[in-house]
Amino acid sequence: MKELFRHRRGLIAVIILFFLYLGAIFAGFISPYHYRSEKRILSYAPPSKINFFDSKGDFHFRPFIYKYKMSLDQNRRRVYEEDKSRAYPIELFIRGDNYKLLGLFPADIHLFGVAAEAKLYLFGADSRGRDLLSRIIYGGRVSLSIGLIAVVITFFIGLIVGGTAGYFGGKIDNILMRLCEMVMLVPGFYLLLALRSSFPPEIGTVKIYFLIITILSFIGWASLARVIRGIVLGLREKEYILAARSVGLSSFKIITKHILPNTSSYTIIALTLSIPSYILGESALSLLGLGIQDPVPSWGNLLKDAMAIVQIKLHPWILIPGLFIFLAVVAFNMLGDALRDIYDPKRKII
Amino acid sequence: MLIYILKRFLIALPLILVISLVAFLFINLTPGNFFNQMRLNPQISEETIEKYIELYQLDKPVLMQYFAWLKRIIHLDFGYSFAYNIPVAKVLGTRVLNTLLLTLSSLFFTWLVALPLGIVAAVKVDRAWDRLISFLSYVLLSIPTFFMAFLLLYFAYLAGILPLGGMVSANFTELSLFFKILDLFKHLIIPTLVISLGAIASLVRIMRGNLLEVLRSNYILALRARGISEKRVTYVHALRSAINPLITIFGYQISGLLSGAALTEIICNWPGLGSLMLSAVRSQDIYLVMGSMLVSSVMLIGGNLIADILLGFADPRIRVK
Amino acid sequence: MKSLEIKGLNIDFKKRNSFISVVQGLDLDILESEIVGIAGESGSGKTVSTLALADLLPEGNSRISYKSYKIKSNNVDRKQIPYFRGRLISYIFQDPIPSLDPMFTIRYQLKEILKVGSRKEVDDKMIDKLLLDVGLKDRERVLSSYPHQLSGGMAQRVAIAFALGSNSKILVADEPTTALDAHIKKGILDLLKKIRDQRGLSIFFISHDLEQTFYIADRVYIFYAGSVVEYAKSSVIKEKPLHPYTRALLDCIPKRGVDELKQIRGKSPDFGDLPKGCLFYPRCTFAMDICQKKRPPLIEVKKGHFLRCFKEKI
Numbered sequence: 001m002k003e004l005f006r007h008r009r010g011l012i013a014v015i016i017l018f019f020l021y022l023g024a025i026f027a028g029f030i031s032p033y034h035y036r037s038e039k040r041i042l043s044y045a046p047p048s049k050i051n052f053f054d055s056k057g058d059f060h061f062r063p064f065i066y067k068y069k070m071s072l073d074q075n076r077r078r079v080y081e082e083d084k085s086r087a088y089p090i091e092l093f094i095r096g097d098n099y100k101l102l103g104l105f106p107a108d109i110h111l112f113g114v115a116a117e118a119k120l121y122l123f124g125a126d127s128r129g130r131d132l133l134s135r136i137i138y139g140g141r142v143s144l145s146i147g148l149i150a151v152v153i154t155f156f157i158g159l160i161v162g163g164t165a166g167y168f169g170g171k172i173d174n175i176l177m178r179l180c181e182m183v184m185l186v187p188g189f190y191l192l193l194a195l196r197s198s199f200p201p202e203i204g205t206v207k208i209y210f211l212i213i214t215i216l217s218f219i220g221w222a223s224l225a226r227v228i229r230g231i232v233l234g235l236r237e238k239e240y241i242l243a244a245r246s247v248g249l250s251s252f253k254i255i256t257k258h259i260l261p262n263t264s265s266y267t268i269i270a271l272t273l274s275i276p277s278y279i280l281g282e283s284a285l286s287l288l289g290l291g292i293q294d295p296v297p298s299w300g301n302l303l304k305d306a307m308a309i310v311q312i313k314l315h316p317w318i319l320i321p322g323l324f325i326f327l328a329v330v331a332f333n334m335l336g337d338a339l340r341d342i343y344d345p346k347r348k349i350i
Numbered sequence: 351m352l353i354y355i356l357k358r359f360l361i362a363l364p365l366i367l368v369i370s371l372v373a374f375l376f377i378n379l380t381p382g383n384f385f386n387q388m389r390l391n392p393q394i395s396e397e398t399i400e401k402y403i404e405l406y407q408l409d410k411p412v413l414m415q416y417f418a419w420l421k422r423i424i425h426l427d428f429g430y431s432f433a434y435n436i437p438v439a440k441v442l443g444t445r446v447l448n449t450l451l452l453t454l455s456s457l458f459f460t461w462l463v464a465l466p467l468g469i470v471a472a473v474k475v476d477r478a479w480d481r482l483i484s485f486l487s488y489v490l491l492s493i494p495t496f497f498m499a500f501l502l503l504y505f506a507y508l509a510g511i512l513p514l515g516g517m518v519s520a521n522f523t524e525l526s527l528f529f530k531i532l533d534l535f536k537h538l539i540i541p542t543l544v545i546s547l548g549a550i551a552s553l554v555r556i557m558r559g560n561l562l563e564v565l566r567s568n569y570i571l572a573l574r575a576r577g578i579s580e581k582r583v584t585y586v587h588a589l590r591s592a593i594n595p596l597i598t599i600f601g602y603q604i605s606g607l608l609s610g611a612a613l614t615e616i617i618c619n620w621p622g623l624g625s626l627m628l629s630a631v632r633s634q635d636i637y638l639v640m641g642s643m644l645v646s647s648v649m650l651i652g653g654n655l656i657a658d659i660l661l662g663f664a665d666p667r668i669r670v671k
Numbered sequence: 672m673k674s675l676e677i678k679g680l681n682i683d684f685k686k687r688n689s690f691i692s693v694v695q696g697l698d699l700d701i702l703e704s705e706i707v708g709i710a711g712e713s714g715s716g717k718t719v720s721t722l723a724l725a726d727l728l729p730e731g732n733s734r735i736s737y738k739s740y741k742i743k744s745n746n747v748d749r750k751q752i753p754y755f756r757g758r759l760i761s762y763i764f765q766d767p768i769p770s771l772d773p774m775f776t777i778r779y780q781l782k783e784i785l786k787v788g789s790r791k792e793v794d795d796k797m798i799d800k801l802l803l804d805v806g807l808k809d810r811e812r813v814l815s816s817y818p819h820q821l822s823g824g825m826a827q828r829v830a831i832a833f834a835l836g837s838n839s840k841i842l843v844a845d846e847p848t849t850a851l852d853a854h855i856k857k858g859i860l861d862l863l864k865k866i867r868d869q870r871g872l873s874i875f876f877i878s879h880d881l882e883q884t885f886y887i888a889d890r891v892y893i894f895y896a897g898s899v900v901e902y903a904k905s906s907v908i909k910e911k912p913l914h915p916y917t918r919a920l921l922d923c924i925p926k927r928g929v930d931e932l933k934q935i936r937g938k939s940p941d942f943g944d945l946p947k948g949c950l951f952y953p954r955c956t957f958a959m960d961i962c963q964k965k966r967p968p969l970i971e972v973k974k975g976h977f978l979r980c981f982k983e984k985i
Contacts, residue, residue, distance in 0.1 A: 178361075178365070181365060182365045182369050182372075185366075185647050185650055185651055185654075186369055186646065186650070187608050187609035187646045187649075188609045189612040189613060189627075190609065190612065190624075190642065190643050190646045190647075193612075193627050193631045194627075194631070194643045196631060197630070197631035197634055200634075201632065276492070280494050280495075283494065283496070284613055288628060289632075290631070290632075303497075303500070306500050307617065309500075309503045309504065309514055309515075310507075312500060312503070312504045312507070313504065313507055313508070316504075319497070319500055319501070319504075322496075322497035322500065323497075325494050326493055326494065329492040329493075329494065330492040333488075333491065333492050567769070568764065568770050569769060569771055569772050571727060571770075572762065572771070572830075573772065575725060575727055575757070575760075575761070575762040576756065576757045576761065576762075576784050576787065576837060577756040577758055577784075577837055578784070578787065587772050587774070590772075590775075591772070591774055594774075665774075667773060667817070667819050
């Protein structure tokens with residue numbers, strides 16, 4: 001653990017993930033608005049300008065924003081101007097939308113925000129005038145959690161299958177590995193879609209959440225099982241296993257007490273490195289409208305608007321959720337690499 | 351050698367069968383199927399629906415449906431697409447070619463760029479070029495393909511020189527052969543780039559890693575000790591060994607690119623197997639979904655088979671017993 | 672006439688961010704047509720010192736310096752050393768098959784080497800003669816084979832052919848028989864003797880097997896922890912060894928009829944943390960006080976017999 005903090009990349013990764021997950025857990029508190037909170041008249045409002053100097057040129061210590069005035073230009077496109085008649089300072093611990101802290105405790109205090117008449121759009125607004133930053137923070141709840149849960153399930157399945165195959169070898173190994181090969185022979189994306197297609201398009205957020213987790217695990221366990229099987233095979237021939245066998249320990253005990261603990265480092269690395277593909281899988285599904293549906297945000301479905309390229313030109317900020325996906329993926333990749341460097345110093349290749 | 355290939359082939363066949371069975375069962379898991387939506391459509395009479403059900407034995411137990419489907423597949427009848435109203439095979443045909451085109455162009459581009467970069471990074475390890483290449487690879491690896499697609503499309507939109515998606519322009523049929531090819535090429539650029547950049551990143555890392563590892567081998571030291579020039583040691587001997595594992599990767603990349611291509615196709619509006627799969631899923635068009643999945647699996651297996659065969663040729667340790 | 676003479680060789684290896692000294696102040700020389708045995712434990716610096724002679728240690732991770740380096744009494748310019756490879760000094764290694772490129776045939780690799788040695792065109796007669804010289808019978812088959820198709824003994828002979836192919840004057844044989852089956856070992860040793868006789872080569876024979884070393888070598892150097900502790904004619908080392916370490920090594924050789932297996936107590940020093948005095952002090956049965964404080968110099972105690980020890984008579 002200590003070494004992780006000493007490893008520069010690992011440290012950066014941990015910090016990034018820490019903040020991402022912190023945001024996800026305390027989403028209600030950290031985001032200025034609830035994810036449903038709309039203001040249709042401010043559809044696609046650009047990011048609020050943070051001002052320190054007012055129109056008279058005075059400096060204010062506390063940054064403030066102006067309200068947006070919406071008007072239509074000749075092409076009936078929306079134009080937003082700052083209404084400089086009144087300044088709204090950004091305040092800390094301000095009262096705002098209701099939410100449930102940690103899902104349990106009703107609360108309405110937010111880390112920062114502005115008075116109710118103005119809207120603080122740090123990352124701009126979406127088509128319904130919802131604050132993108134808030135939606136991104138809430139979106140992290142889905143995008144970051146699905147990956148973790150799916151990986152845990154994958155881990156158990158992979159462990160059982162891979163461990164059994166590696167340890168017993170022979171026919172069992174053969175059959176199980178053929179099984180893995182079959183699953184791996186269908187291209188991931190197609191399998192993802194095919195499995196999704198066996199359920200109706202709209203089935204409610206909670207159901208879809210667990211469905212996605214199931215589908216992702218179904219796709220991912222095979223490669224993990226192979227990795228584990230490889231490790232177990234390698235370990236099986238090691239002297240201390242032969243020693244345990246010769247003393248008469250039961251297979252089960254050998255597996256649990258000797259083999260599994262020694263696979264742990266490799267599996268953790270393999271798991272960490274597979275989380276990004278799960279995050280991407282969920283994002284892709286949601287992006288295509290087959291995953292988490294509006295109004296519940298996930299980083300994937302927040303990018304749906306970007307599918308029409310013209311929207312990106314008019315409102316480039318809708319791409320920001322993609323940056324967050326990128327950040328999460330990079331962080332997990334760096335973490336996996338750092339762990340790999342630590343546990344296997346022979347691999348001094350990057 | 352031939353036995354080796356045949357063995358590979360024979361393993362693949364039953365695998366495909368089992369995949370198709372499992373997929374079929376899965377898809378038929380849900381009680382509500384396509385017809386529920388069709389029934390809501392007032393233009394389609396109840397009789398037409400009855401006819402479909404009878405024709406495809408959709409009221410019989412799932413297993414019977416599967417075998418019926420299987421029998422038809424052997425006769426290369428992929429069934430009927432409910433959404434498109436034409437046989438699945440017809441729909442698949444052109445789409446598969448389009449996807450192949452995209453995949454092959456990405457494969458070509460990826461290897462063209464990645465190999466030299468990987469070699470440079472290894473030969474100049476830990477120096478400026480290596481650091482730059484490795485850093486870029488790291489970043490590119492982590493960018494989600496769809497994000498990359500959005501970004502590239504956005505920049506293309508700003509620059510205004512490349513077409514934004516689709517495979518051909520509206521006036522395609524009127525163009526001469528030369529311009530037809532040019533038009534196709536222009537449309538290929540963005541999707542190819544999107545798919546390739548990620549693949550290049552991972553291939554560069556692998557090439558670099560392989561070459562570095564080979565350069566640490568015993569025989570490389572021995573070759574140097576024999577007075578063979580550093581250039582020859584690196585580019586004739588080390589490279590030869592380093593490329594070996596890449597050959598298998600080549601085949602597996604075909605399958606990887608296939609999978610990655612699907613999402614890119616959808617975003618860039620490239621009319622390939624991926625976008626077909628999506629619309630099939632959206633409309634719950636069973637036979638189309640099955641057909642697409644099957645074809646994509648076959649392509650993947652084909653890629654793996656090519657990889658195995660190539661490896662058999664390249665590595666004397668396998669080729670010459 | 673001395674083929675090679677090096678004095679004061681120091682080799683440092685990089686570990687983390689500092690350098691540790693692996694070989695300190697080594698003096699080594701060899702005559703034409705002489706076989707010099709280099710014996711010692713693993714990690715004593717045998718391989719590393721000989722690799723340094725042709726600058727074959729990994730760049731960046733190692734540092735070499737020496738007081739003087741002469742080839743046939745001519746001083747050597749540091750920059751010239753890589754040129755020696757193959758043309759002046761050749762190597763054969765412990766595991767013959769991994770020392771050959773698995774992707775190319777023997778013929779290809781042999782031709783490549785012959786081009787290093789001579790500028791002229793390489794013809795098949797030369798190749799055949801070379802393989803004949805190393806005692807290979809089925810030459811056509813060997814030439815068309817890939818390394819993995821050869822047996823250990825054949826591969827080592829091929830490696831020796833490679834070493835001879837570039838017309839070098841000095842051969843470093845680093846544990847050439849260690850990985851081979853027992854009945855093959857003698858054949859290789861005899862081959863080495865033969866090529867020394869026929870071509871007047873100087874051969875460094877590195878081994879941790881003293882018996883083989885005595886069989887083949889004219890002079891024997893005993894290495895310990897990066898320096899030479901004793902060297903003399905082979906028969907002298909065998910019958911009248913002076914250094915405690917040498918004596919201990921000889922004691923360890925299993926003898927017929929003797930049931931007990933001996934070993935030297937203690938373990939070799941950690942290179943990152945070398946003691947101030949004699950490096951063998953902690954394990955020496957004849958240790959004296961001075962041994963702990965000062966490192967003994969290498970002195971010629973009798974003609975041709977050099978010893979690094981404070982105790983002259985045991």
